[in-house]
Amino acid sequence: MCHLSSYLAAAGGVLAGLAVAAALLSRQRQVLHQQRQALAARDRDRSHWRRLATHNDTTGLPNRRALWTHLEATFSLGEPLGLVLIDLDRFKLVNDTYGHEHGNDLLHEVGRRLRALGPQVALAAHLAGDEFSLVVHGDDGEVEAAAEAAHGRISTLPYEIAGRQVVVTASVGYALAEPDMLPRDLLQAADQAMYLAKRKRCGIRAHDPDHATPPGVVVRYRDLR
Structure with missing residues (x-):
């Protein structure tokens, strides 16, 4: 026991x-x-x-900082490159008429259309407000085709805003990277082309190297629009 x-x-x-x-x-x-x-x-x-x-919190697209990082990395490779800048026409009227919430919905839809453009577009970015950009890895024909595709996607298909079908157009400028360019030079060249497209109301405008801004002179064409 x-x-x-x-x-x-x-x-x-x-x-x-x-x-x-x-x-x-x-x-x-x-x-x-x-x-x-x-x-x-x-x-x-x-x-x-x-x-x-x-990234831009309205559209979810890469923002200006991401665009700049991508351009710097691509420039270092020395491959054919082009930049397309897109500015919506009379976007302020959309905001004033339908409100900022519907304006943001429009920006989101524009971003969706640009994101779906195709493989030639290496990066679609939302820079600020109603301004977008595309980075195209390719030659002049591919850059031009991307600019025309972007203009067509934005300007020909209507948008549903507050229950209405609304047509919104865009001004598009594009430029090709030249051997002696820096990323800021390419951005300024595309910006100049877009400014001229908006001023002349021609829809799409290519940068003209013969009328380029002199080296060392920085002009914010977006401030003139």
Whole structure:
């Protein structure tokens, strides 16, 4: 009987030890799970802030910073490159008539149409307000085709705004990267072409190197529009 009591006591001690070990293991698992959740949440937050830094929150398209980063990287490769700038015509009238919420819906739809242009467009970006851009990896014919496709997608298909079918047009300018250009030069050349397209109401305009801004002179043509 004494031996049985000893065995039972020993067994009870083992069971108690196992129960304590199981509780500790369960607690460790809970702590590890909480740590993993915290790390995952931190990674999501970081990804969210990184996206906010490089994307426009209205359209979800890459923003001006992302465009600049892409241009710098592409220029370093020395491959054929073109830039298309797009400005919606009379967008302020849309905002004034239908409200900013519907104006944002219009911008989102424009971004969707540009995003679906095709493989020749390496990057579609929303720079600010009603201004968009396309980076085209290709020769002059491919850049021109992308500019015409963008103009057609935006200007010929109506938009549904507040239950109405509304036609919105765009002014499009494009430029090709030249051997002696920097990214800012290409951006200014396309900006000049877009300014002329808007001023002359011709829809699409290519940059004319013979009428380029002199080297070292920086003109913000967007401020003239």
